[in-house]
Amino acid sequence: GESVGLHLPTLSVQEGDNSIINCAYSNSASDYFIWYKQESGKGPQFIIDIRSNMDKRQGQRVTVLLNKTVKHLSLQIAATQPGDSAVYFCAENRANTGNQFYFGTGTSLTVIP
Amino acid sequence: NAGVMQNPRHLVRRRGQEARLRCSPMKGHSHVYWYRQLPEEGLKFMVYLQKENIIDESGMPKERFSAEFPKEGPSILRIQQVVRGDSAAYFCASSPPNRISGANVLTFGAGSRLTVL
Numbered sequence: 001g002e003s004v005g006l007h008l009p010t011l012s013v014q015e016g017d018n019s020i021i022n023c024a025y026s027n028s029a030s031d032y033f034i035w036y037k038q039e040s041g042k043g044p045q046f047i048i049d050i051r052s053n054m055d056k057r058q059g060q061r062v063t064v065l066l067n068k069t070v071k072h073l074s075l076q077i078a079a080t081q082p083g084d085s086a087v088y089f090c091a092e093n094r095a096n097t098g099n100q101f102y103f104g105t106g107t108s109l110t111v112i113p
Numbered sequence: 114n115a116g117v118m119q120n121p122r123h124l125v126r127r128r129g130q131e132a133r134l135r136c137s138p139m140k141g142h143s144h145v146y147w148y149r150q151l152p153e154e155g156l157k158f159m160v161y162l163q164k165e166n167i168i169d170e171s172g173m174p175k176e177r178f179s180a181e182f183p184k185e186g187p188s189i190l191r192i193q194q195v196v197r198g199d200s201a202a203y204f205c206a207s208s209p210p211n212r213i214s215g216a217n218v219l220t221f222g223a224g225s226r227l228t229v230l
Contacts, residue, residue, distance in 0.1 A: 099161065
């Protein structure tokens with residue numbers, strides 16, 4: 001079936017290290033992707049997005065990489081901080097489906113002080 | 114800008130009762146989306162609405178669940194005759210109208226947590 005999935009459900013990193021969270025998707029029609037961060041008891045919060053005409057986009061301490069050939073994207077967090085501890089979701093939008101997004105299961109990131 | 118407002122934040126219902134969850138989108142946003150999240154799981158799409166119009170309800174269970182977004186007032190997700198399996202967090206998101214260039218970012222509310230006893 002078609003799905004948006006994540007390779008690793010949990011990830012623990014030392015404070016100050018870089019984090020890499022991966023996401024696989026299977027629908028080749030997907031052309032817009034968003035990474036969301038969800039802290040405990042809160043709603044998802046936008047981190048960064050990327051469209052399929054790009055393969056890399058950078059924000060403040062975060063970088064998203066998109067490999068359309070293997071249908072894979074990743075979120076890189078530089079110098080991870082305790083406040084980065086959360087669940088991270090990738091969400092995909094499929095062309096011609098309007099503004100509907102499909103979410104993966106999520107990766108739980110724990111930053112060890 | 115108050116963001117996406119959801120209420121109630123927590124709702125407890127007994128089996129067989131009705132649950133109504135409300136969502137007010139961000140100012141200027143005309144599209145509303147409802148997602149359900151079970152513990153330790155991702156967000157599952159339920160329904161996508163504009164004012165007075167359901168655009169996509171492919172993720173909505175066929176029975177007991179309904180959603181509306183009237184001309185005036187918030188969007189409402191209604192669950193009739195709740196069962197224990199309905200216990201979950203229900204998130205609302207909103208976005209501006211679609212752009213020709215592609216989809217818009219969804220802005221989420223803090224969620225409504227439904228517990229069915």
